[in-house]
Amino acid sequence: MCGRYASTRGPQELAPLFNVPDVPVRETLAPSWNVAPTDEVWAVLERAPRGEDGDGPVERALRPLRWGLVPSWAKDPKVGARMINARVETVHEKPAFRRAFTRHRCLLPADGFYEWEQVKDPGTGKVRKQPYFIHPEDDRVMALAGLYAYWRDRTVQQDDDPAAWLMTCTIITTEATDAAGRVHPRMPLALTPEHYDAWLDPAHQDADELRALLDQPAGGHLDARPVSTAVNSVRNNGPQLLDELIS
Numbered sequence: 001m002c003g004r005y006a007s008t009r010g011p012q013e014l015a016p017l018f019n020v021p022d023v024p025v026r027e028t029l030a031p032s033w034n035v036a037p038t039d040e041v042w043a044v045l046e047r048a049p050r051g052e053d054g055d056g057p058v059e060r061a062l063r064p065l066r067w068g069l070v071p072s073w074a075k076d077p078k079v080g081a082r083m084i085n086a087r088v089e090t091v092h093e094k095p096a097f098r099r100a101f102t103r104h105r106c107l108l109p110a111d112g113f114y115e116w117e118q119v120k121d122p123g124t125g126k127v128r129k130q131p132y133f134i135h136p137e138d139d140r141v142m143a144l145a146g147l148y149a150y151w152r153d154r155t156v157q158q159d160d161d162p163a164a165w166l167m168t169c170t171i172i173t174t175e176a177t178d179a180a181g182r183v184h185p186r187m188p189l190a191l192t193p194e195h196y197d198a199w200l201d202p203a204h205q206d207a208d209e210l211r212a213l214l215d216q217p218a219g220g221h222l223d224a225r226p227v228s229t230a231v232n233s234v235r236n237n238g239p240q241l242l243d244e245l246i247s
Helices: 011-017 077-082 098-103 193-200 207-212
Strands: 004-007 032-035 040-047 059-067 085-087 105-110 112-120 127-136 142-152 165-175 186-188 222-226
Touching (some): 011 059, 040 142, 040 193, 077 165, 105 193, 112 142, 142 186
Parallel strands (some): 059 165, 085 165
Antiparallel strands (some): 004 032, 040 059
């Protein structure tokens, strides 16, 4: 799975990387070295402008979404905390994800992600979880493959009230390889720049073709370094979380 990641680049840097024409000026998120489920995260997506009934020209945008997908049919948004990941093997079939996979795909920019390895403490003999930060060797931004969904809060009467709608997202994962595979059996999937357009295009709905676009982050050229267990707590944040743990 992918349960934590780092995302420190702001809109001014992300917009040109993903060919987003307009940089958000009113919406902003603080850099985070410890993004956790239910946090708001930057997402790149394409959709028709509001009020176009889905028939207007799609526009690429950079939007903050809440991590943890809440399907439109969910009764309670709390279910999103359990839907932070979607397995690539079944994402096109599962009721919670299949509509989003067909029509609502996004990219989630990341600096890298965390995974935990079970290791035996030589001092105590007890098994503990050692966190690793896994990132591209060249430190380029990762475009994690994601899905997004709209959820209507029925306690808000007016459709045009911003509070009536919650936009959430999930990260698609696969079996881990290379550096990530030595730490944890699952890892997020990513896209390379030449596949951004096809992935984000809501008119592109062939499941097999879409899955073929997905790739290992950084083409498998990843580095994994042990970091402090401080990342285990969502209360901790800051660049020191990425410092290599010296044994």
